[in-house]
Amino acid sequence: MEGDRLALGCDLGATNLRVALVTEAGEVVASAREVLDDREPEAVATDIRTLCDSVLAVGRKSWDEIAGVGVGLAGQILGDSGFVVVGPNLGWRDVGFGALVRARLGREATLVNDLSAAAWGEHRVGAAQGVDDALVVFLGSGIGAGLILGGKLYEGASGLAGELGHVKVVPGGRLCGCGERGCVEAYAGGHNVTERLQELVREGKAAAILEAAGGDVARVGTHALNLAAEAGDAFALDFLEEMAAHLGLAIGNAITLLNPRKLVLGGGMFHGISRLRPLVEREIRKVAGRAQAGVLSISESGLGDDAGLVGAALLALG
Amino acid sequence: MEGDRLALGCDLGATNLRVALVTEAGEVVASAREVLDDREPEAVATDIRTLCDSVLAVGRKSWDEIAGVGVGLAGQILGDSGFVVVGPNLGWRDVGFGALVRARLGREATLVNDLSAAAWGEHRVGAAQGVDDALVVFLGSGIGAGLILGGKLYEGASGLAGELGHVKVVPGGRLCGCGERGCVEAYAGGHNVTERLQELVREGKAAAILEAAGGDVARVGTHALNLAAEAGDAFALDFLEEMAAHLGLAIGNAITLLNPRKLVLGGGMFHGISRLRPLVEREIRKVAGRAQAGVLSISESGLGDDAGLVGAALLALG
Numbered sequence: 001m002e003g004d005r006l007a008l009g010c011d012l013g014a015t016n017l018r019v020a021l022v023t024e025a026g027e028v029v030a031s032a033r034e035v036l037d038d039r040e041p042e043a044v045a046t047d048i049r050t051l052c053d054s055v056l057a058v059g060r061k062s063w064d065e066i067a068g069v070g071v072g073l074a075g076q077i078l079g080d081s082g083f084v085v086v087g088p089n090l091g092w093r094d095v096g097f098g099a100l101v102r103a104r105l106g107r108e109a110t111l112v113n114d115l116s117a118a119a120w121g122e123h124r125v126g127a128a129q130g131v132d133d134a135l136v137v138f139l140g141s142g143i144g145a146g147l148i149l150g151g152k153l154y155e156g157a158s159g160l161a162g163e164l165g166h167v168k169v170v171p172g173g174r175l176c177g178c179g180e181r182g183c184v185e186a187y188a189g190g191h192n193v194t195e196r197l198q199e200l201v202r203e204g205k206a207a208a209i210l211e212a213a214g215g216d217v218a219r220v221g222t223h224a225l226n227l228a229a230e231a232g233d234a235f236a237l238d239f240l241e242e243m244a245a246h247l248g249l250a251i252g253n254a255i256t257l258l259n260p261r262k263l264v265l266g267g268g269m270f271h272g273i274s275r276l277r278p279l280v281e282r283e284i285r286k287v288a289g290r291a292q293a294g295v296l297s298i299s300e301s302g303l304g305d306d307a308g309l310v311g312a313a314l315l316a317l318g
Numbered sequence: 319m320e321g322d323r324l325a326l327g328c329d330l331g332a333t334n335l336r337v338a339l340v341t342e343a344g345e346v347v348a349s350a351r352e353v354l355d356d357r358e359p360e361a362v363a364t365d366i367r368t369l370c371d372s373v374l375a376v377g378r379k380s381w382d383e384i385a386g387v388g389v390g391l392a393g394q395i396l397g398d399s400g401f402v403v404v405g406p407n408l409g410w411r412d413v414g415f416g417a418l419v420r421a422r423l424g425r426e427a428t429l430v431n432d433l434s435a436a437a438w439g440e441h442r443v444g445a446a447q448g449v450d451d452a453l454v455v456f457l458g459s460g461i462g463a464g465l466i467l468g469g470k471l472y473e474g475a476s477g478l479a480g481e482l483g484h485v486k487v488v489p490g491g492r493l494c495g496c497g498e499r500g501c502v503e504a505y506a507g508g509h510n511v512t513e514r515l516q517e518l519v520r521e522g523k524a525a526a527i528l529e530a531a532g533g534d535v536a537r538v539g540t541h542a543l544n545l546a547a548e549a550g551d552a553f554a555l556d557f558l559e560e561m562a563a564h565l566g567l568a569i570g571n572a573i574t575l576l577n578p579r580k581l582v583l584g585g586g587m588f589h590g591i592s593r594l595r596p597l598v599e600r601e602i603r604k605v606a607g608r609a610q611a612g613v614l615s616i617s618e619s620g621l622g623d624d625a626g627l628v629g630a631a632l633l634a635l636g
Binding site: 076085086132133145149150152154155156157158159160161162163164166167168171178179180245249250252253254256257258259260261287289290291292295296 | 403450451467468470472473475476477478482484486489496497568570575607609613
């Protein structure tokens, strides 16, 4: 019976590998996680096989009962081959990872960008269910998006569509991890926020944020920013307003251009910083064209951290 | 024989109606143009019928030989019904224009946004032929774009996708014709460029541009700007650099987000201002993500002023 098909979804992060056994309805039946101790592609492919075997054991299923395997990872992946052009978190460049995974599994596997997988998960069983045109944005240590357009996952000419984090909001501005200047990620991505706050503290600013970090510069980051903002510190509140303005500009302009029905906002930064979501939503609605904003609904991620896992599994089911 | 099918394409502008008899291969066999003297929807629908009849007479074809009729107009059009939510050039709001046209023609007609029609024309028989993912930008008195994504015309959740002219490049900046502030069109659309230059002249600046306009403020505009820039006037050249920077920011960011294979740049401003195209292309490549820019080719419009007519006709052929 079609409704009973099962798939394995894998989420390959910078430090962790997660695998889940997922039903066609998007339910996670069993899952496991392990720390990657070797990022060599061959070793990672072997880890995927091993962790898939473990999850099948936990879920009391056999490989014969699995209709597909999907693997999501941060990076640029070329179409069906699963060739990884760049995988920045893993330090990979030009890795034929799809072929390696298929060899280890002895079966077909679908490789996909992790944010595209997450967007597909939200579209199929999450906050964008039943919506043909959706922009799914995740704000964590970096910033990225997945695009569902006309009911399909849109990945661009070379698998790079949705790189919202590298949209420029301050031409010639702050240096981003990508090597270019003025990207929204350089101002509002978690990693860069921590870096910026520590710089500010070293310049003698942001006293309340330093205090919230117990006076230890190395512990200054989004958590301390949130504490200071919650305590009403003006500097912290201004900092959040500036972050929201940059995010609102990048996301609001994407809404004007793409006219989606649904915007899904997910990622750890929204949980870590209580006041961020309403500020960002306000800025998005300020920047986006009035008519586009008029048909837009904004939702929190429905799948949270599981979006990528579930989406990769469902993509593998086709 | 399928290859011989014919369609009529109509392009409804603010002041003119154009109609062309178009082959399935995108060739314009016959065409005609008339000035609209009445913008009432009923009158315009009658004009469309009359001009279609004339073009058929010119091309020595009968209605029996026509496989489809497509009508492109500037505005927000809701899907297959051809309901015009807003048609700013015509001063229309909530007009069931599709039904009016069908009644006048006594047959099916496809209504579409003019820039979506133009993008489809470029995709099918113009500069983006054979390319699945293309962004088609037209820079005239206003600025707009059409999106070809995954080989299909993408129009968004409510027919507003591609409104590139209303992407914000200067938050809180110059007032745009749309009623919002800081849109790229407010800085680089032809109508606004003329307005800005006349303001500058009235403030005693841009002496060389005023001179190029024969000393008549009312004649200051893109033509005088081009003459002054060609003569090497520093003010005019700076103005062009600023225009290019704004356009590069809006278009380059769209390239980062959408990762198209092809960018088509068309519209009268590129013909009127000789130095504009290379400046804009340089700025786009500066702003767009390196990897996205690496797979992007940029072309001049292949169909020019006929893009909308041809695209509307080909859309009607399905």
